[in-house]
Amino acid sequence: MVFAIEEINSDETLLPNITLGYRLYDNCVNLPVALGGAAALINGLEEEFIESDCTGITPVLAIVGDPTSTHSMAISKLLSPFQIPLVSYYATCSCLSNKQEYSSFFRTVPSDNFQVKAIIQIIKHYGWTWVGAIASDDDYGQYAIRNFSEEFKVFGCLSFLETLPKLNEKEKIFQIVNSIKQSSANVVVIFAPEVELMPLVQEIVHQNITSIQWIASEAWSTSTVLASKENFISFGGTIGVAVRRGLIPGLQNFLLQVQPDFDPDNNLSVQFWEALFDCQFQENKMIQNSSTAAGIKKCTGEEEIINLKTAYSDVSELRVSYNVYKAVYALAHALHNLMSCRNGKGPFEGKTCANIANVQPWQLLHYLREVSFTTHLGEKVAFDENGDAIAIYDIINWQRANDGSVRIADIGIFDQSAEVGKEVSLNEDAIFWNSDTGKAPESVCSKSCESGTRKASKKGQPVCCFDCVPCADGEISNQTDSIICLKCPDDFWSNEEKDQCILKEVEFLSFEDAMGITLTTTALVGAGLSICVLAIFIKYKNTPVVKANNSELSFLLLVSLTFCFLCSLTFIGQPSTLTCILRHVVFGISFVLCVSCILVKTIVVIVAFRANMPGNNMMKWFGAAQQRGTIFFFTSVQSMICAIWLSVAAPVPAKNNKYQNSKIILECEVGSVTGFSFLLGYIGLLACACFVLAFLARNLPDTFNEARFITFSMLIFCAVWITFIPAYISSPGKHTVAVEVFAILASSFGLLFSIFAPKCYIILLKPEQNTKKVLMTKGKI
Structure with a gap:
């Protein structure tokens, strides 16, 4: 601070003809002492300041400090009623951004809100969703951990949350260490000052805990005490955020100019000199007799500081000091802007300006809120509405140096002003990971769930x-x-x-698959056999066997059987509106025509038997015309059922997902279930009537024993269709249609073979029995 003030006083462009003065107070890391120093500045204990030609009241326009958040909160509340600016260089608690409570507080160090954001970005970058957290039991730690918890819970979870004791309580330290050991989290974030963290660090090193990736807050990330060779085995590879490092040209030379001053009111320089060179001044009143002084080297005041390499003269890691430097310059620029005001354009009542000779703290406060300048490093310094500076952090990593010492290396930067999502920039190749693999550890409670x-x-x-x-x-x-x-x-x-x-895979009974080919072939064979039998009957229509079995009805029955076989082909192939209508209509009419023919043949057998009985002339009432009319009537009824069904709700192609969700089964929905039921029921009714009549006529004389074959054929027909019902219901997908086609073909083959196979056997293989004489005798046909 002194260096910065002297640099400003020698600057002819910044505050020309104005000399800044200062007073230094030591807070002794003690809140009452800090408050006492602030009160002394407000009250003006030294009312007169006389040096050179400067006289008058000693004005305290602003205070640079305090470095701790708790002290700054108390001091700021003391200063706020007087509107005296307090510019802290290290108080980071986010609570200090509350302008209602701390109206005159400013800081050149970023708020912990941004520190938390930087740590969150690092954790996000490596995908750590399961971490532990430790915080000190003060405003700094508790506010920081609260903000961290709120932001982290958006994408992750805390494995544990512990609070460091103010005092070195062994039991509490052991409890925290046990939480770390028992947790499966491999990453632990700590918000705590160096002093309060020291006991925990010592216990972790003592218990040789080496599997943790530590994330350090700025309060301890650059601690050379903690970053020691002894601690490196446990804390090597620590990643942390640190206050932005800066270079201050000329500061090192300024520090080396210090000389012992025997001012009785300030012996700090003397104590410093004695500690630095391990000697004592003879003038120092602490030396009370020669016996005490024996063996102690005497200080001469001529010792060369430049020959010593100490932390005092090392200006390579200026982080806190750089923020002090910026704080002083912020106040100087605010005063400079105040001086540049012109009456009539001023910010105060009546557009007046402040008088530099009698400037008030509240006037400086106004200009401090609007200050904006760029340092010699190109860094912009300005305060937002909360008095916070633009947040820039160095991201550091604890690494082993070539000489075995611990080196705190810069591995990246966090810049609040960067594009959203790109605030953190990391040099991955420069990071040291203290793990067996040498790579970033994983820290998740459960590994990511893959696709699926x-x-x-x-x-x-x-x-x-x-x-x-x-x-x-x-x-x-x-x-x-x-x-x-x-x-x-x-x-x-x-x-x-x-x-x-x-x-989804589309499934239907196709002509190309094995089942479709088999059924198609079978249907064509059946139709071919029906046509062959029809050809045989036409060729031998004048033979007794054909005549005796009513050749006209047999021809019609064979034609209907041919249609029955061919109608099964409409069930194969991709369903369409046309095929859905055709398959049911052709099926219904073909089978009614077929069963009608068989029913009429059965009636003819019974009527013919009754007609041969004495005094019975029934045959003239059931001749060829009546037979054709009966078949036409039965078939017309089925045609009417089909017409009504199609007009009400015709069958349509549909996609069925009921049986197999992974497939789309293309099928024909029957439309009206009632219409379909009537169609099947009517066929069943005719079949049952035919079966009953044929069964009753089975014992007629052998000459008219075709009733036996009809009985057997209808027995097969009914058995097939009764068995079809449960098989149809239980068969999934395209097998449903296959079962229906199989029932059609099975019943058709049953009718064809049962009725016509015996006749073809006699016609083709036993022509000697195909005579009227044989038919008139009792024997098997």
Whole structure:
């Protein structure tokens, strides 16, 4: 501070013709002493100041200090009613930004809010979401840890939170060390002054705890006492934020000019000299007799400070001193701006200006709020509305030097004025990690959940501790640490990795797959056999076997069977509106036509038997015209059912996800269930009627024993369709359609073989039995 004031006084451009004066008070790291010094400055204990031609009241316009937050809070409350500016160079507590309580407080060191932001950015950069925290039991530590906790909980969790005791309480220190050892967190953040942290550091080194990555607040990050060779095994690699380092040209020469001064009211320089050179001045009243002085080197006052390498003359790490330097210059620039005011354009009542000869602290306070200048290092100095300086921190790392000592190296910078998200800039290659791998450690309670999984909280654990649960089928997560799995759209399904939705596989009974080829081939074979049988019957239509079995009805029955076989082809292939309508209509009409023919044939057998009985002429009432009319009537009823069904709610193609969520099953919805039920029910009714009549006629004379074959064929027909119902319901996907096609083909083959196989056997293989004589005799056909 003295150097800065003398530098300003010798500057012809800054405060020309104005000489700054000062008073120095030692707070003795004691709040009452600090408050006493502030009160002395306010009260003006030394009312007159006479030196050279300067006379008059000694004005105290501003105070540079106090370095501690707690002291600054108390002093600022004392000064605020008098509107005397207090510019601190090291009080960082965020609480001091409250202008309602500390209206005249300013600082050139950043607020802890920004220190917390810098630490948060570092933690975010390395993905540490599970950390421990320790804070001192004072305003500095408690305000800092509170801000840190609020910002950190947005993306991470505290494994533990401990408070350092004011006094060296062994039990409390042991408790904190046990919390560190028991926690799975590999990163610990500490907000505490060097003095209060010392007992904990010693105990950690004593217990040889070496697996922790320490994050240091600015209060201890540059402590050469803590950063020692003895502590390096546990604290090597510590990363911290430090007050911005600056160079002050000429300061070292100024410090080396100090000489002992035997002023009875200030013996500080004498004590300093004796401590520096390990000697004592004979003039020092502390030496009371020769016996006491024996063996003690006497100081001459001519010793050369320049020959000693001490912390006093080392100006390479000017952090706190640089902030003192900026504080003095901030006040000087505020006074300079005050001098530059012109009446009529002033900031005070009536647009007046302050009088430099009688300036008041509250007037300087006004200009201090608006001060803005750039240091010789190009750093801008200004205060925001809270009296805080623009936050710039050095990010440091404790490293081993070549000579074995501990070196505090700069590895990056935090600049509040940088682009959002890029405030922290790190030189990764320059960082020393005190770990076996030599790389940044991991510190997470649970590792990140990969794509395809979601986070599930563990009961009784913080949100950072979780299990990774795979997404359910049909759901995905395409980012790490997702808390939910997203459901795929209706036509999509999750892939095996559950990290993206893919189009569902479309399934239907295709002509290309094995099942479709088999059924198609079988249907064509059945249709071909029906046509072959029809050709045989046409060729041998004049033979007794064909005539005896009502050739016209047999022809019609074979044609209907051909359609029954061919209608199964409409069930194969991708469903469309046309095929959905055709498959049910053709199926319904073909089978009614087929069963109608068989029913009429059964009726003909019964009527023919009754007609041969004496006095019975029923055959004339059920001739060829009546037979055709009956078949037409039965078929017309089914046609009417189909027409009504299609007009009310026709079958349509649809996508079915009920059986297999991972596939889209293309099928035909029946539309009206009632219409479909009537269609099937009508076929079943005719089949049952036919079966009953055929069963009743099974014992007729052998000449008319076709009823036996009809009975057997209808038994097969009914058995197939009764079995079809549960098989149809339980078959998933395309197998549902396959079961339906199989039922059609099975029942059609049953009818074809049961009714026509015996006749074809006689026609082709036993032509000698295909005579009227044989048919008139009792024998098997």
